Amino acid sequence: MIEPLGKDLLGLEPLSGDQIRLILDTAEPFKEISERAIKKVPTLRGSTIVNLFFEASTRTRVSFEFAEKRLSADTVNVASSGSSVSKGETLVDTARNLEAMRIDMVVIRHGASGAAQFLAERIESNVINAGDGTHEHPTQGLLDLLTLRDHFGKLEGLKVCICGDVLHSRVARSNIWGLKKMGAEVGVCGPRSLLPNCIDEMGVTVFSRVEDAIQWADALNVLRLQLERMHAGYIPSLREYNRVFGISSERLARAPKDLLILHPGPMNRGVEIDSDVADGPHSVILNQVTNGVAVRMAVLYLLAGGKPELADAAKGGGGR
Amino acid sequence: MTDRHTIVLDARAMDRTLRRMADEIVELNDGTDDLIIVGIQRRGVQLAARIVSSIKEREKADVPSGALDITLYRDDLQTVGPRPVVGPTDLPWAIDGKHVVIVDDVLYTGRTVRAALDELADFGRPRRIGLAVLIDRGGRELPIQPDVVGKTVEVAKRDRVDVLVAELDERDAVILAGAGDT
Amino acid sequence: MTRDAQSGMLLLRGGRIIDPSQNIDEVGDVLLSGGVVEATGRLGEIRREGNELREIDCAGRVVSPGFVDVHCHLREPGREEVETIASGARAAAAGGFTAVCAMPNTDPVTDNQAAVGFVISQARRAGAARVYPIGAISIGEKGETLAEFGEMVGAGAVAVSDDGKPVVSAQLMRTALEYARTFGIPVADHCEEPTLAAGGAMNEGMVSARLGLRGIPAEAEEIMAIRDILLARLTGGHIHLCHMSTKGSVELIRWGKERGINVTAEVCPHHLSLTEEAIGAYDTNAKMNPPLRTASDVEALQEAVKDGTIDVIATDHAPHHYDEKEREFADAPNGIVGLETALSVNLTWLVHRGIISLPLLVERMACAPARLFNLPGGSLRKGALADVTVFDPDAQWTVDASRFRSKGRNTPYQGQALRGIVQLTVVGGRVIHERGA
Numbered sequence: 001m002i003e004p005l006g007k008d009l010l011g012l013e014p015l016s017g018d019q020i021r022l023i024l025d026t027a028e029p030f031k032e033i034s035e036r037a038i039k040k041v042p043t044l045r046g047s048t049i050v051n052l053f054f055e056a057s058t059r060t061r062v063s064f065e066f067a068e069k070r071l072s073a074d075t076v077n078v079a080s081s082g083s084s085v086s087k088g089e090t091l092v093d094t095a096r097n098l099e100a101m102r103i104d105m106v107v108i109r110h111g112a113s114g115a116a117q118f119l120a121e122r123i124e125s126n127v128i129n130a131g132d133g134t135h136e137h138p139t140q141g142l143l144d145l146l147t148l149r150d151h152f153g154k155l156e157g158l159k160v161c162i163c164g165d166v167l168h169s170r171v172a173r174s175n176i177w178g179l180k181k182m183g184a185e186v187g188v189c190g191p192r193s194l195l196p197n198c199i200d201e202m203g204v205t206v207f208s209r210v211e212d213a214i215q216w217a218d219a220l221n222v223l224r225l226q227l228e229r230m231h232a233g234y235i236p237s238l239r240e241y242n243r244v245f246g247i248s249s250e251r252l253a254r255a256p257k258d259l260l261i262l263h264p265g266p267m268n269r270g271v272e273i274d275s276d277v278a279d280g281p282h283s284v285i286l287n288q289v290t291n292g293v294a295v296r297m298a299v300l301y302l303l304a305g306g307k308p309e310l311a312d313a314a315k316g317g318g319g320r
Numbered sequence: 321m322t323d324r325h326t327i328v329l330d331a332r333a334m335d336r337t338l339r340r341m342a343d344e345i346v347e348l349n350d351g352t353d354d355l356i357i358v359g360i361q362r363r364g365v366q367l368a369a370r371i372v373s374s375i376k377e378r379e380k381a382d383v384p385s386g387a388l389d390i391t392l393y394r395d396d397l398q399t400v401g402p403r404p405v406v407g408p409t410d411l412p413w414a415i416d417g418k419h420v421v422i423v424d425d426v427l428y429t430g431r432t433v434r435a436a437l438d439e440l441a442d443f444g445r446p447r448r449i450g451l452a453v454l455i456d457r458g459g460r461e462l463p464i465q466p467d468v469v470g471k472t473v474e475v476a477k478r479d480r481v482d483v484l485v486a487e488l489d490e491r492d493a494v495i496l497a498g499a500g501d502t
Numbered sequence: 503m504t505r506d507a508q509s510g511m512l513l514l515r516g517g518r519i520i521d522p523s524q525n526i527d528e529v530g531d532v533l534l535s536g537g538v539v540e541a542t543g544r545l546g547e548i549r550r551e552g553n554e555l556r557e558i559d560c561a562g563r564v565v566s567p568g569f570v571d572v573h574c575h576l577r578e579p580g581r582e583e584v585e586t587i588a589s590g591a592r593a594a595a596a597g598g599f600t601a602v603c604a605m606p607n608t609d610p611v612t613d614n615q616a617a618v619g620f621v622i623s624q625a626r627r628a629g630a631a632r633v634y635p636i637g638a639i640s641i642g643e644k645g646e647t648l649a650e651f652g653e654m655v656g657a658g659a660v661a662v663s664d665d666g667k668p669v670v671s672a673q674l675m676r677t678a679l680e681y682a683r684t685f686g687i688p689v690a691d692h693c694e695e696p697t698l699a700a701g702g703a704m705n706e707g708m709v710s711a712r713l714g715l716r717g718i719p720a721e722a723e724e725i726m727a728i729r730d731i732l733l734a735r736l737t738g739g740h741i742h743l744c745h746m747s748t749k750g751s752v753e754l755i756r757w758g759k760e761r762g763i764n765v766t767a768e769v770c771p772h773h774l775s776l777t778e779e780a781i782g783a784y785d786t787n788a789k790m791n792p793p794l795r796t797a798s799d800v801e802a803l804q805e806a807v808k809d810g811t812i813d814v815i816a817t818d819h820a821p822h823h824y825d826e827k828e829r830e831f832a833d834a835p836n837g838i839v840g841l842e843t844a845l846s847v848n849l850t851w852l853v854h855r856g857i858i859s860l861p862l863l864v865e866r867m868a869c870a871p872a873r874l875f876n877l878p879g880g881s882l883r884k885g886a887l888a889d890v891t892v893f894d895p896d897a898q899w900t901v902d903a904s905r906f907r908s909k910g911r912n913t914p915y916q917g918q919a920l921r922g923i924v925q926l927t928v929v930g931g932r933v934i935h936e937r938g939a
Binding site for chain 2: 025026028029030032033036037038040041042043071301302
């Protein structure tokens, strides 16, 4: 008996392997809907969903919007910039205003770790974390898991190496928790200045050299390196990062097997990943995008709706 | 708590009934042209497959078939409890101008068929939609009627009619289960 | 108004008198008269000579010199909506403190004699716990120019500190230590290496990695602690290290004391009882600077309180407005209140768990603070200031911030059951707090 998901999706760390599996399994039929001529089902008709994005993000917001609209929900986009300290309404007041408007669900992206939790504690609507600070980005983690599962057929025992700025990456964290819960083996590869100090205690294999990671892994999840890291002095230059850690076709050619290449996007071509790899035959970056909509539809479907009961409502009978 | 079990149709009776239903469907359509058989998840899908193979034996014709999962079109999603598992929908045929026959195991309130009609509307505009059900237990809550019925059964509201299929349940049968003192 | 000379007498009858300054731990009576301790022991019938005598039964309670908190923030002038000297002094009294030292990071900063005088006069008007101002080390706490220590001491300052901020320049700290020697006052430093700690919201470790929060490594405190200890050695000045929080700091202080360096140190009750796990799901009421650390740090600090490496327990009482704390963790201000929970936290985690004895607790909360900061009080010998705390060390209560006298409600102990309740707080022979009153 799987524990109900609860009101919110704040991260993958609090979920069990069974719950993650449920979301991935639920995403399967939603993939098919995006292939139909009419890409719409009436499931969330009448629901109001607010996309509350405090950080600019086209791709995640659009993906959520498609997911919401394909479920026939009404969506409202609210873009706000800056933290509550700098200007405008505080997060508390935003939360209360949304509640007063009887919103059903809120999808929130915010620059502060813990912002999704903060909101979820204060409103009754379902809250979906679309990325909070450097804490988690659960739907990204889920779509990465789905993409890996599509290709390999399973996640258990799979060796996945996360390459790049793990220290500042919420995508990395969600992936680490999600992969471990599903029984995969996790590796990380990057300069030590971009790995958390306690990475050795996180149950992952640490690779100092990307060549070693490539020898070990079945798949690489390549993280975007941000220009700000260079300016903040974590690494000397992007050029050096690319020379030492960049995923290039020369490096991949020396791999013992065909490595699957994932990237959460947007890519810095020529920094963490070379163009021919990103566009090459082993890249599933576009599959990730397709799966993103399906996974988000699955999450919205599973969280929305009435009070959970203990009965297994999937069995036949009643109401036919 | 007494549990009364009555076998309404055993495996052989079920087989005979399905064959007769297949014949009726072809008769209704005046042949097999433009016919598409669509089973509703879950057991409607297995019954639809039986019907299709019966038609193939009798008419020597391959009728296209598909599967429809109506979970996302249900009208009771807000109240039904933990989210029901969504099964696969597989309808690779263009249905515009075709005669689509929906196949389901039990027809009761009619809400499942209503959901199926809504879903089919999102796929296209058939010339005609027909309904074939193995068991009609009455108790309609919507104005829906079947074109082909395997067997009509009188069932008290609190009792259940279960259709078992070998592919999922290890045997074929239609069972009326009395709930007794629930 | 605190009038030390009073015609009334106060007799505290039958309590357990714990006065480490005289090595006393016995049941007896304490007679206060004219604002000072008149006598202690088994006193029998008291000759009143026409004076007013109030007798209070202290059976089952501990009677000790009044607690002295050498580190708290009273927010006035500048942030009166969050705390005033009056509300803070009353909160102190409720916590059993007869005197507190107020840090200068007010707005404007307390960096001159007029500002020091203002704090003194506000405290006098409040008529609750005594408030001794701590003056700033540098003008505006900017870390550039030395403030006028002499003038501030003349107006009543008892120490100097730029608390809230570290003294970044070693040269400035050196000068401060040397200059402070002239006036015999301690220099108190908030040890935090700014570049290592910048942007940090909690201790750096597994919890910060999991929560996605920038962490402050223990080394940020330890680097400044050893720097200050070495400068104290160089200058012969008295360095007082504020709110120590790490095992490493304890080891460095021990190193300094073994070499006879004039270093003293304080620890706060929260660092003796809570770890970074108290943050849970981003609870800003567990956010302060220095942050809560790990279990091994807590253990090392408890041991240090026991063996004297840490000399005093201070509160670092830092009230904030509810709205300010009701925000994203990284943006919320640092600080928790502590005056009204300090005694109970210390009793619950240190005494009742058998780590230290009651007399040692009194030494750390009353005698040593007064002695190290050259304050009157901290003793019940005849003629000493009649500042007394009477408390029940066993009584249990549940923390309810809505009932605090402080304007601040930001405590990580909300809803927790603690042991130890203040019965009576007496300043200059006058009862300024009574339980149930």
